[in-house]
Amino acid sequence: MIQDIFPYRLDHAFRDREPEPEDCFFSFRGGEVLLRVSEDGSRRIPVFHDLGMPFAEVRRLAVFLFCVDGVTVYLLRQQGDVLPEREGMQYLPLRELDGILPGWAYFAGATALHLAGWYERNVYCGRCGGVRAQDRGRRSLSCPDCGDTVYPAIAPVVMVAVTDGDRLLMTKYGDRPLPQWVLVSGFVEAGETLEEAAEREVFEETGIRIAYEMIEAMRLSEKAFW
Ligand SMILES: [Zn+2]
Incomplete structure (x- = not known):
């Protein structure tokens, strides 16, 4: 990575x-x-x-x-x-x-x-249209007119290795030019735990309900990805 x-x-x-x-x-x-x-x-x-x-x-x-x-x-x-x-x-x-x-x-x-x-x-404030300024001491931008503050957004993702014996569930996207087989993955939604996101994504993408004793955060290796 x-x-x-x-x-x-x-x-x-x-x-x-x-x-x-x-x-x-x-x-x-x-x-x-x-x-x-x-x-x-x-x-x-x-x-x-x-x-x-x-x-x-x-x-x-x-x-x-x-x-x-x-x-x-x-x-x-x-x-x-x-x-x-x-x-x-x-x-x-x-x-x-x-x-x-x-x-x-x-x-x-x-x-x-x-x-x-x-x-x-984020040059302009999404609330009042003012020009945001860099805050001191932290990575954030604030609007001097209304005080609205924004921080860099990140988008947590889960990737799920679903196994059945010694078989691993892989998928292909039907709507993207991505030729290789990939693990099920997706963005975590607001209010969701990582485990709930894993369950939902697997069901949405494959129709399979997963059973698990423990879901481990899976670290992708370059070999797995490429
Ligand atoms: Zn503002």
Whole structure:
């Protein structure tokens, strides 16, 4: 899984910290990430001198994301216009981060893209239309006009390994271009326990009522997924 970056560790603790030139800066155009591409084809996450903009502008756009082993990572928030590509700087699919150094780049990029989407969708207050502002000391955005506060949303999912003797129940989606067999899975609904979500999803997708003594959270391996 992409979060398996040991011995590195991604530290999510929010910090009120101004960016420094040696920090890393993620910037996105849709699902693509802006990377520094050297003449030999090697890629890396940009630092300040790759961006080609005044540092005051970087500070205006930057929002703290997280730290990974002493490296501080920022998001350059963009509204409407995106940073243009320039020589040695290209927007590339997020997958391009897989395999480049440092070893945590892909996981960091996926996490940054998740947060970038949340920031983009929450520029304006959904209650009164005011412009939200970053709160100090925590990952949240508040409306100065009505006080409404939002936090990054996550969507818990269950994946269920249903067994019958030595057989494992697998499914194929009828409405998606996904050729491989997969385990039953689905989102947890509001007010549901993980176990209840597992029971409901298996019944909804296969019509089978599961009986269990214990449902274990199943950790997907890359082998199982790919
Ligand atoms: Zn408001």
